[in-house]
Amino acid sequence: MDTSRIEQLMARGAAFFGTRYAIMGGAMSWVSERHLVAALSNAGAFGVIACGAMEPPRLAEEIAGTQALTTMPFGVNLITMHPRLEQLVQTCLDAKVGHIVFAGGIPPGSAIKAAKDGGAKVVCFAPAFALAKKLVRSGADALVIEGSEAGGHIGPVSLTVLAQEILPHIHDVPVFVAGGIGRGEAILSYLEMGAAGVQLGTRFVCATESIAHANFKRAFIRAAARDALPTTQIDERFPVIPVRALVNEGTKRFMAHQKATLDRFTAGELTKEAAQLDIEHFWAGALRRAVIDGDVESGSLMAGQSVGMVTREEPVAAIIAELMDQAAAALVQRGQSALQPAL
Template sequence: MPPDALLADHEVTARAQLDRLWARGREFLGTEFAILGGAMSWVSERHLVSAISNAGGFGVIACGSMGPDLLAREIEATKALTGKPFGVNLITMHPQLDDLIRVCIEARVGHVVLAGGIPSGAAVRAVKDGGAKLIAFAPALVLAKRLARTGADALVIEGSEAGGHIGPVSLTVLAQEILPQIRDIPVFVAGGLGRGDAILGMLEMGAAGAQLGTRFAASSESIAHDRYKAAFVRASARDALPSVQLDDRFPVIPVRGLVNEGTKRFLVHQAETLRRFQSGELTKEAAQLEIEHFWAGALRRAVIDGDIEGGSVMAGQSVGMVTQIQPTAVIIAELVDQAVQALLRRAA
């Protein structure tokens, strides 16, 4: 057999092996590849979501603070751009969660992701009784077991390497704790993933697939501002740091993003707010609100307006692997090829 033909034959074998490794995830999502797009507010809308799904992955609309009418329009607009499966991410603390679930069910969305907290029994029942599959986030093994028991059809375990709101534990540790223990439902991994060979390692540990956000945020189809994407290309992993809390009495929800003038001003703002609290100028409640309101609208300013110095440039540590702006289909093909090449190297 000629060398080129032999190589092609080995690649077919390696690709078949990869397909077996993430077969459970592919079947659950109904996709060619078990790769989900992370739900990123202002970024994961119709254009990026449909691009991920059309490329063989699984796009996920980030509902964020949308109301029911706006979400319904976004779902329909996404359907107009793709006939492939996609999901919707809803925040459990949204005051209109029940109505948002109803919108998803009426629109026949096949998968609903409940994020930002442990979903209530009522929310779980509403999703499942409506015929959709429920995906939930599990930040610890005890919660993973509870969610699997109470009706989640799949889980995402997201490490602290991820961008945006994060938990305290890395994916490396979460994967070791959770993947061997949760076998009854698919478990997808997320946080700091930027290469296909890394995804392959997680599949071999028992993951059903992977979720990526940062690389897709800098894709051609992402509506993020050019300055936002350029900041990703320039950045290294060590530029994506979690927000800093100065005083335990005033908790700051950790958010990972690129360090900029805004993050520096936030430290000054916290210190000044603490001074005003200690002098009696502010009550504890007022001081907490002063700190929480600092970032109000900051993500939109960065993503949509391109204010990458004063806005919140949320990014995971995989941002160092974003070296150019690429079409979504190219990113997914690259991830798959990296996994296949890793299998070929082993065979060799």
Template sequence: MCQRGSDFLGSKHAILGGAMSWVSDRYLVSAISNAGGFGVIACGAMEPSMLDDEIIATQKLTDKPFGVNLITMHPKLDELIQVCLRNQVKHIVLAGGVPSSAAIKQIKDGGAQVVAFAPAAVLAKRLIKMGADALIIEGAEAGGHIGPVSLTVLAQEILPFIRDVPVFVAGGIGRGDAILSYLEMGASGAQLGTIFAASKESRAHDNFKKAFIHAAARDAIASVQIDDSFPVIPVRALANKATKAFMKHQAEVIQKYQRQEMTKEDAQLDIEHFWAGALRRAVKDGDVENGSVMAGQSVGMVKEILPVAEIIQTLVKQAVDALVARRKRVDH
């Protein structure tokens, strides 16, 4: 059922590591690829020279395939694509918005495959026409920046109808039997982030990992927008002091705008900049109260810090055991 996904990625298992800024570096990416999965470097806000260093360093740690996740809004996207192509990266994931036809063409002309995020069926079809070689459908259960629709709904809307390219599911996945259910619906594999962020090979701060172990699914909440005039891109993270401070900050800034002490543009920027550096504070510095502890709702299933290889083996075993159990039920 996952052969199409494995063949596309060139990995033993059709399990992608979600690209998480400050987390999905050379160490975690190589560990996932070496364990039979498919690691993905999170480029995030990296400059081209930094990405170049990270790819080369990753290639020294694994001879298995891995990909690079690029943010479509990055001002140096073209240069970043060239860095990937020059280093023979064969899979480039375009995230953070609808990619341009020019970016897709540049990647394909350079001999690499394009993976794109499709948050709706209409966009999935459009991306395939634009040349995307594979799609990821990510539900609102995911950690980090999220869309409004759950994976269970997206899967029903997209998987039965999109057969042209491999489709990988993401968002809230923490068990192999769940992956199996999506494979049966037509998925080619799955992308997981939260479970790998708390792995032994993850270089995230111990406080960050411990926060995952102590959290329940309901603790991973989406950031709230308090005024439609000042849109906030929702981010799912563990509730902490920063979550409450963000609500207060929005209210204060909007009041300043209403009192004509700020322009609308300045107020919007002020709100958006609240979280600047917040993820790094949590991941690298271990400040899990004032930083942004991005996590998906599957965080409630993270009970201990395990090696990546054990995580992947467990996921595969859970899927196989579930498949055997279902066949036994059918036979009886």
């Protein structure tokens, strides 16, 4: 299938990344490490390392490991609440990483400035139109708008709505869409709405190059969209960002942990920031048990609602080729439909 027209629609996003396709890999802790990231970049997409709870020396190792597997551009995703955020930014700059993605909250202006002054392009997540405008004013070079259909930490609004609210109005920087995207037809639709490209995470979990445990991959292949549900907040005094995952015993354990952490916060044993960091450490450990150790009962199975479109294990290059072919075929079909006489 000739995908040249789709590549033209992706041109702005691809130029921003320095890649063939404006397809950005979602940063998934323990999954988005050197092997998957390099495979994405080598296949013409843009891989992104998930730093998660890594300390600067560990991140430096992962960047170097990725650079040993690809000469193509890739980025690093940093969680804004990490206590050593600015050191992590410097770690990326020292390794000549060209794109730094800030996630999990609004990044401090000092971190954005340090990244840009060091020569990196800054990508930020915008969960609302007002924040999108604020982030552009703060120096973001590109935005990702991620709907609640996504896996892992999510906002409250679907991509369908966010795209309508933001894409017609933000033109100064490229805007990438994310959340629930699993087929090329959807990619085409968002490109036509004005998106510069897309971010996909769940679709790549079962890539051949993904180091995720076979049990983890099997859970994804078996799952339907309705199996990926968000966690609930148990007390409005202690806001916890919902996490979308396949429901299992680990989901129940998180609810118990959230209550215990809330009790410690209420008793004055933890500050709000320390309590939220404790929650993040819980997720990091639970996710590792599932992804690395294969404990799909008590570990965390973070997954987006597009998990129902993950039906087999296959190479990254094959997944990307399928997505691009689907988008190109949809574009051809639209052209043919336009030529058909009305009945």
